[in-house]
Amino acid sequence: MRLPCPICGPRDSREFIYRGTALDRPAPDAGTEAWEEYLHLRDNPAGPIREFWYHHAGCTAWIEVTRNTATHEISDAVLAGGEGAA
Amino acid sequence: MLDLTAKTPCDGLLPVSHGPFTLTEIVPKALTSIAPFKGQAGAVSDTLQSAHGITLPSIGGATGNGSVQAIWFGQGQYLLTGPAPDGLDGIAAVTDQTDAWATVRLDGHEAAEVLARLVPVDMRPAMFPDGTSVRTLLGHMTVSITREGEGYRIMAFRSMAVTLVHEIAGAMEAVAQRL
Numbered sequence A: 001m002r003l004p005c006p007i008c009g010p011r012d013s014r015e016f017i018y019r020g021t022a023l024d025r026p027a028p029d030a031g032t033e034a035w036e037e038y039l040h041l042r043d044n045p046a047g048p049i050r051e052f053w054y055h056h057a058g059c060t061a062w063i064e065v066t067r068n069t070a071t072h073e074i075s076d077a078v079l080a081g082g083e084g085a086a
Numbered sequence B: 001m002l003d004l005t006a007k008t009p010c011d012g013l014l015p016v017s018h019g020p021f022t023l024t025e026i027v028p029k030a031l032t033s034i035a036p037f038k039g040q041a042g043a044v045s046d047t048l049q050s051a052h053g054i055t056l057p058s059i060g061g062a063t064g065n066g067s068v069q070a071i072w073f074g075q076g077q078y079l080l081t082g083p084a085p086d087g088l089d090g091i092a093a094v095t096d097q098t099d100a101w102a103t104v105r106l107d108g109h110e111a112a113e114v115l116a117r118l119v120p121v122d123m124r125p126a127m128f129p130d131g132t133s134v135r136t137l138l139g140h141m142t143v144s145i146t147r148e149g150e151g152y153r154i155m156a157f158r159s160m161a162v163t164l165v166h167e168i169a170g171a172m173e174a175v176a177q178r179l
């Protein structure tokens, strides 16, 4: 599998470390339920999912990838820190 | 004070040659990582231009030549080889890396065939021309590889110098056997 790093271009997946589903972090006072869900509960969709990958052996950017778990098609990859982060 | 004998990272390991391929050590005068502060890349580039005659390279590039060179070194990072930089106070994070890296140079017709055994990026001259640079893997090590003329400058952490030489020399020998 190759991942399209927004900085380096398409690169072999062995250059990346998987860093989990890309979730929106709850507010500090969002409550126990919201935080339990954020920490422990994951959907397991057969379809598009947003996930973080860390380009540890390349530019060292964190990227947010939209990948289809059923087909492995990658439809989007952006810098997790925003476009200004290059 | 004790008078210690300085050893280069690849002391006793290089040079090595197999068939048309040679691997030699490069010992830069100084290595300095430069991470421009937010919005200051232009100012850093201008400063390097007036102090050392080179600009910051673009992503995946290198500027300058043998004695003074700036290499793209990752997201928002550059490596200056040669002189220690002047005048970057307040516009960049500057770290001396001189003793942190082992630097080797691989030469020889079709040296890309050697790297093809070790590196998951296309190193053929058509895809990786003079003046390009990547951060990638060599075996299991993270490295920086820069095309310089007909050869490749390869940098790995100094603590991995023995492994770096072992991996490349092994691939040189294997490819040379098949020529």
Ligand SMILES: [Zn+2]
Binding pocket: A005, A006, A007, A008, A009, A055, A058, A059, A060, A061
């Ligand atoms: Zn990258």
